Amino acid sequence: MITTFKGQYAWLSNFKRCEVFFRGAAYTSSEHAYMSAKSECPDWKAFCQDGGNSPGRVKAMSRRIAVRPDWNEVKVGVMREVLRDKFSREPFRSYLLDTGNCHLEEGNRWGDQFWGVDLKTGEGQNHLGRLLMEVRDELYLAGQPRLLVPILRWLRAAQRRYFPY
Numbered sequence: 001m002i003t004t005f006k007g008q009y010a011w012l013s014n015f016k017r018c019e020v021f022f023r024g025a026a027y028t029s030s031e032h033a034y035m036s037a038k039s040e041c042p043d044w045k046a047f048c049q050d051g052g053n054s055p056g057r058v059k060a061m062s063r064r065i066a067v068r069p070d071w072n073e074v075k076v077g078v079m080r081e082v083l084r085d086k087f088s089r090e091p092f093r094s095y096l097l098d099t100g101n102c103h104l105e106e107g108n109r110w111g112d113q114f115w116g117v118d119l120k121t122g123e124g125q126n127h128l129g130r131l132l133m134e135v136r137d138e139l140y141l142a143g144q145p146r147l148l149v150p151i152l153r154w155l156r157a158a159q160r161r162y163f164p165y
């Protein structure tokens with residue numbers, strides 16, 4: 001199991017600098033790309049596209065803008081789109097596939113129980129880890145014979161549930 005996105009697994013974190021193309025623009029991390037979707041304001045888009053702003057700064061500034069009203073309904077879809085792009089490119093694609101079928105969890109100490117799991121309480125929905133496993137399944141299944149895809153998808157999910165490693 002990978003239970004924190006630090007150290008040798010820091011590349012799983014959205015704060016890891018990488019190239020991401022999202023809805024017609026280039027970003028320098030998946031955090032920048034994800035945060036850009038919080039508002040359609042051109043100044044906000046430009047701020048997120050400026051690689052001179054750290055992922056932490058972009059996240060902090062996103063608390064001060066007028067976020068689109070339906071953000072909570074669309075944010076998981078936005079994150080999925082961003083992660084698909086990040087992991088479509090090397091070396092991240094191979095790094096993710098090389099984790100095999102192990103459980104991924106964003107254990108954190110900043111109290112995020114939506115995207116990760118709070119290490120102090122053990123509580124959290126782990127949407128980031130779940131999306132990463134979903135993207136990894138897509139990459140893995142894309143290389144398999146089409147007829148086997150439904151059964152392989154089921155087997156991978158069952159293995160993660162009953163034999164997490």
Ligand SMILES: Nc1c(N[C@@H]2O[C@H](COP(=O)(O)O)[C@@H](O)[C@H]2O)[nH]c(=O)[nH]c1=O
Binds near residue numbers: 013014015016031115
């Ligand atoms: N605070 C933090 C991370 N939190 C990141 O913030 C994003 C969620 O933002 P929001 O939807 O506004 O709550 C999501 O990408 C999550 O992984 N990540 C990291 O690597 N290091 C950090 O210190």
